[in-house]
Amino acid sequence: MANATHRFTIFLLMLAGINAEGCVPAMVENLRIQADARLTWYVDPDVTCVPTRYLVDIIGDREDEYHFSVSISYADLSFLNVCEQWEFVVRPVADEVIGFERRLTAPIPLPPSADISLKYFNVTQLSARDVLLEWDLHNHTHGDCSLHYRITIEDETTTDVNVLYATGRQLHIHNLSPCEGYRLGVRAVNQAHPIIEGPMKYHNLQVAPQPEHAPRMRLLRVGPTTIDMSWWLENSGNNRCPVQNFYVDGGNQFNITIPLEDHTPLDRDPVDLNLKGLRPNSMYYLRVAVENSAGLSPTVPIGVQTLELDPGFD
Structure with missing residues (x-):
């Protein structure tokens, strides 16, 4: 018990020495890598104990290390591998008292x-309506850690342009x-600049004709x-192949063909059908399908x- 009391007394004396001769410096905030390869941080100037210098430790993933101190709130990192x-x-120091550290892991x-610049841009058809876009850089000297890629998809009919972003080197559309024809584009963008x-x-890209999906009852x-x-x-908008006919197959009872025409580039009016002169209390089996320039849809x-x-009833 006496030893514990002795250790506690020493700890109190150490705190008293810090309060009398120095202070615990404020922790740095907003540690980040800037676009110009500077490591920057911020310390509130209104704190009672402002750091007088900073200890900076840098450890790479290839077992290379750097240790130094600076008196300003940034460090030039242009000597590091991109x-x-x-x-x-980063640890703040005030009157030789070292404060709490702040850590950041980043390239x-x-x-x-x-x-x-890009070396190539390939488009592979995966299915009737899906494609895979692939590309790669001309130069891999530095890598692509701060790059993302902007992909544009321009619809040749409406001239609408959709913009997508990817961090890898491929995208599934x-x-x-x-x-329909599409003009596809890709370019690299340096997010740091x-x-x-x-x-x-x-x-x-010209997408090959495909029959319509099966009609849906409204x-x-x-x-x-x-x-x-x-x-x-x-x-x-999902299938630009021109529609031609709507078929209702009633077996031996009747067969109906309704000619169709696209009036607007995006929306198609529903197809209305009125069957008259049927027998009361009777079951009718029908098969419904739509035909476009690529052929017949699945039947319903x-x-x-x-x-x-x-x-x-009259």
């Missing part, structure tokens, strides 16, 4: 002079429209001798029972 992963530790960004962009590479109204139906077609089978005839 795109290597580094761990930075040194690509410099403004880095070559970020889904749900392109059959019978966003106004610095590499040259754009382009690829023109409305069904049944009477004793009538069946009223309305069907949605695939939005022409449907069974509809007409209502019983009301004795008061």
